[in-house]
Amino acid sequence: MTVDDWLAAFAAELRRRRVEPAALVAEAAGHLRDSGRPPLQVFGPPTAYAVSLVDSLRGATTELRRPPSGEPRLAAVKIVKRYGRSTILDGVDLTVHAGEVVAVIGANGSGKSTLLRICAGLLAPDEGHVRIRGTLGYCPQDGGTADYLTPDEHYVLIGAGRGESRGAARAEGRAAAATLDWPRSSETVTARHLSGGTRQKLNLVLAGLGDPGVLLLDEPYQGFDNGSYLDFWQQVWRWRDTGKAVVVVTHRLGELDRADAVLDLTSRSAR
């Protein structure tokens, strides 16, 4: 591994973790120049070194975070949902603004996916209402892809539903897939032959097609390896930074600092 390769890989790993790389890369490059020793010997593998620096920085200001600003794009008001005698959602409110990421958490069965399906209009609440401003992209927890279609055909199909031409939808889908560490030449393989993680990536790309103003993502990273998981959050932040309202259902409590706000659905009695 040459010094330039190592530095490039190191910069990419920092960027993936939302740390501005310029200063850290310049400092490492200076050290390598002074010492004249190979980067793997001085710093170890770029990923491990980036992780240990980011751990040291945690809580520092180099994280590229910005406060949400903008109009409410999604407002779910006093949502009640019952199944038989059990009340799954009991007067839940959720407001998401343009340029904001909200994480929805809660124990299994606390109604996370139900709330998201209600927000997406796939399920009617027993009480309450949902107001959405703009168009909607929805990434279900599983399903959402068709076994006998290739990714390209998915892009064209979903794109058509959102008024896009075949060529434009295909180009947009491929470009979005490329940012998710998409395996090479998977565009022409039918979905049933894709790995679980790649199908979920396809699902996520489909949710973002046609530039929706609101994105509802239901644990969309099942089967992702760790690198892809970081790429997933990069994608979420790109959406946020272009003014979209993003809801992410998650069970990974350790990742809550990645969202701007958190809605915990764990019922008060169960806490």
Add this chain to the structure above:
Amino acid sequence: MDRRTQWLRGVLDLCVLGALGRGESYGYEIAQRLEAGGLGSIAGGTLYPALLRLERLGLVVADWRAGDGGPARKYYRLSPDGAAALRSASADWAVFVDNVTAMMEVP
């Protein structure tokens, strides 16, 4: 991990503060000071995370400057808090070493 490495892990941040107590410096030169002080070769992968932690805790402050015609470097120096932390840790360490030494002496 050998014993020396384990010892160093517990006191590296204090040694870095001590190295900076001898005057402001940049990463590579700090590593050289530590090596010259008999602590062995400190890998960059260990040193820079420690420097970042000290910076985050406010014990050192850093800024980028071009040296004499050389490339810009990040210079670190002790903050007043860092100097105070070094003084108090150094007194604690002396007591600790005395106690360990006494304990290891077989009467």
